Amino acid sequence: MPRNTVDSLVDSAFSVWARASSLTFVRSYTRNADIMVHFVTYEHGDLFPFDGPRGTLAHAFGPGLGVGGDTHFDDSEHWTAGDTGFNLFVVAAHEFGHALGLKHSRNPESLMYPSYKSSHPANILSDEDVANIHALY
Ligand SMILES: COc1ccc(S(=O)(=O)[C@H](CC(=O)O)C(F)F)cc1
Numbered sequence: 001m002p003r004n005t006v007d008s009l010v011d012s013a014f015s016v017w018a019r020a021s022s023l024t025f026v027r028s029y030t031r032n033a034d035i036m037v038h039f040v041t042y043e044h045g046d047l048f049p050f051d052g053p054r055g056t057l058a059h060a061f062g063p064g065l066g067v068g069g070d071t072h073f074d075d076s077e078h079w080t081a082g083d084t085g086f087n088l089f090v091v092a093a094h095e096f097g098h099a100l101g102l103k104h105s106r107n108p109e110s111l112m113y114p115s116y117k118s119s120h121p122a123n124i125l126s127d128e129d130v131a132n133i134h135a136l137y
């Protein structure tokens with residue numbers, strides 16, 4: 001996937017949470033950002049090695065210093081902007097939810113439901129997701 005497409009999908013995933021909260025997100029290519037976005041495979045320096053294609057798609061650390069807030073995406077996956085492979089926008093929006101402090105939801109309509117589905121309504125956040133981010137920020 002071209003780098004500018006990745007950047008655009010990541011921006012859109014951050015915008016989901018910016019619209020639902022008072023948060024603003026600023027991209028930094030230079031400094032060690034609060035929320036890092038890394039594409040890595042298998043063993044990658046934390047205690048949670050990735051597993052090749054499918055299975056675990058990504059993971060994120062809750063808010064905190066250092067690795068806190070960072071998001072890791074399994075680069076063994078076929079990342080896409082559409083309905084084939086795994087939709088990077090949807091997965092990134094979910095991971096950024098974790099990076100901001102949200103846990104999983106038991107509601108299958110929620111973005112924070114713990115299983116991947118490519119199809120999400122135009123408004124990707126459920127009322128529950130919005131309430132949960134409002135409760136934090
Ligand atoms: C909707 O977004 C996601 C759903 C499921 C996953 S996951 O299957 O990689 C999940 C990781 C996660 O919940 O963040 C699993 F525990 F590994 C990632 C993003």
Ligand SMILES: [Zn+2]
Binds near residue numbers: 094098104112113114
């Ligand atoms: Zn999750």
